[in-house]
Amino acid sequence: MRFETDVLVVGAGVSGLAVADAVVRGRRRVTVLEARGRTGGRLLREGASLDLGATWFWGGEERTRAMVQRFGISTFAQYLEGDTMYEDHRGVQRLRGNLVDVPAVRFDGGAARLTDELAAVLPEGTVELGCVVEAVGRGEVDGDALVVTTADGRTWRADHVVLALPPALAMAAIRLAGDLPAELRRIATATPVWMGDTVKVVAVYDEPFWRSEGLAGAGVSRVGPLREIHDMSGADGRPAALFGFAPAPSVELDLGDRVREQLVRMFGPRAARPGELVVQNWNAEVWTVPPHPDAGAAVAASRDFTLFGHSVYQHPALHGRLHWASTETSRSHPGHIEGALEAAERAARAILT
Numbered sequence: 001m002r003f004e005t006d007v008l009v010v011g012a013g014v015s016g017l018a019v020a021d022a023v024v025r026g027r028r029r030v031t032v033l034e035a036r037g038r039t040g041g042r043l044l045r046e047g048a049s050l051d052l053g054a055t056w057f058w059g060g061e062e063r064t065r066a067m068v069q070r071f072g073i074s075t076f077a078q079y080l081e082g083d084t085m086y087e088d089h090r091g092v093q094r095l096r097g098n099l100v101d102v103p104a105v106r107f108d109g110g111a112a113r114l115t116d117e118l119a120a121v122l123p124e125g126t127v128e129l130g131c132v133v134e135a136v137g138r139g140e141v142d143g144d145a146l147v148v149t150t151a152d153g154r155t156w157r158a159d160h161v162v163l164a165l166p167p168a169l170a171m172a173a174i175r176l177a178g179d180l181p182a183e184l185r186r187i188a189t190a191t192p193v194w195m196g197d198t199v200k201v202v203a204v205y206d207e208p209f210w211r212s213e214g215l216a217g218a219g220v221s222r223v224g225p226l227r228e229i230h231d232m233s234g235a236d237g238r239p240a241a242l243f244g245f246a247p248a249p250s251v252e253l254d255l256g257d258r259v260r261e262q263l264v265r266m267f268g269p270r271a272a273r274p275g276e277l278v279v280q281n282w283n284a285e286v287w288t289v290p291p292h293p294d295a296g297a298a299v300a301a302s303r304d305f306t307l308f309g310h311s312v313y314q315h316p317a318l319h320g321r322l323h324w325a326s327t328e329t330s331r332s333h334p335g336h337i338e339g340a341l342e343a344a345e346r347a348a349r350a351i352l353t
């Protein structure tokens with residue numbers, strides 16, 4: 001089956017949906033193809049509000065703030081008050097004040113509210129879920145237009161294609177037109193996937209017991225498995241939660257037990273029995289990091305964050321028809337939601353003008 005659209009967006013994360021929103025407002029037809037069975041990409045919520053991907057935005061991130069206001073999403077300040085727990089091989093220490101968190105803003109109902117709301121304002125049928133893009137090439141009879149092929153054998157002819165997924169994943173998983181510049185291929189393949197080597201662990205409790213003990217819920221550990229810990233409770237302290245990041249290689253079968261032991265060492269016996277312990281290994285997400293083991297290793301090994309926002313991403317390729325829009329391609333805030341929105345803005349501007 002063959003379809004036609006003005007703009008085809010690969011990926012329904014925040015960048016892809018923001019491009020689609022801008023293109024619709026510019027009165028052009030747009031289709032978003034999303035491999036997963038959900039929108040949001042690295043914005044992911046468990047239950048009503050637990051963030052398993054992005055958690056915060058920060059002062060000066062005006063695109064994010066504007067979107068929050070547009071959709072009437074309530075926000076609240078990151079909990080900051082109290083002392084920090086620090087752990088190294090010599091043991092655990094309590095350090096005065098919060099040495100880990102900076103003032104930041106949380107999304108009531110989770111960061112995925114952004115992508116829920118963006119998807120909801122797009123015309124019905126714009127986003128196709130469970131639709132894996134395999135190739136972006138040139139059509140033999142279509143002149144310069146691009147042809148997108150999906151794993152289920154469907155094709156779309158589009159004037160513009162937006163790659164709204166991590167560049168290294170696009171290079172590994174999508175066959176891109178043969179005349180794509182070699183320099184662009186090289187840079188995209190080597191660009192790290194932001195947080196692609198990270199495991200996020202969330203421990204949910206009945207109450208934020210650490211607060212009443214004068215602790216901020218903030219921690220740093222040189223022992224692990226969690227290297228950095230933060231309070232991730234809801235606006236009024238409910239649900240009460242701590243979250244931490246662990247490097248992906250530390251994921252083992254007993255990770256849950258090791259995390260519980262660590263939380264007890266750092267926050268005391270009340271941390272022993274979280275009502276829920278959720279482990280989200282982003283390194284195992286084939287729609288976030290390249291699926292091929294060798295390519296995955298290469299990307300995980302690539303720590304060259306200077307490639308973020310590289311000049312090759314700032315102008316469309318293939319005669320102005322192939323655009324980049326993931327957070328990794330942002331100049332101002334790469335890695336952040338704000339960066340994904342900035343990249344989306346750049347891609348939409350190039351398409352609409």
Ligand SMILES: Cc1cc2nc3c(=O)[nH]c(=O)nc-3n(C[C@H](O)[C@H](O)[C@H](O)COP(=O)(O)OP(=O)(O)OC[C@H]3O[C@@H](n4cnc5c(N)ncnc54)[C@H](O)[C@@H]3O)c2cc1C
Pocket residue numbers: 010011012013014015016033034035036039040041042043052053054055056057131132133134164165166169173174194195196198199200282287288325326327328335336337338339340
């Ligand atoms: C654990 C964690 C914590 C974070 N914390 C923060 C934070 O606190 N604040 C902050 O600002 N940012 C944070 N980030 C980063 C933030 O989540 C990202 O910057 C942002 O979500 C990226 O959006 P994106 O649209 O660029 O990419 P993605 O969200 O990765 O979207 C890409 C989309 O493309 C889809 N896709 C992939 N391959 C294909 C294919 N072949 N065909 C079709 N679709 C495909 C994917 O399924 C996905 O939906 C965090 C990220 C993680 C993982």
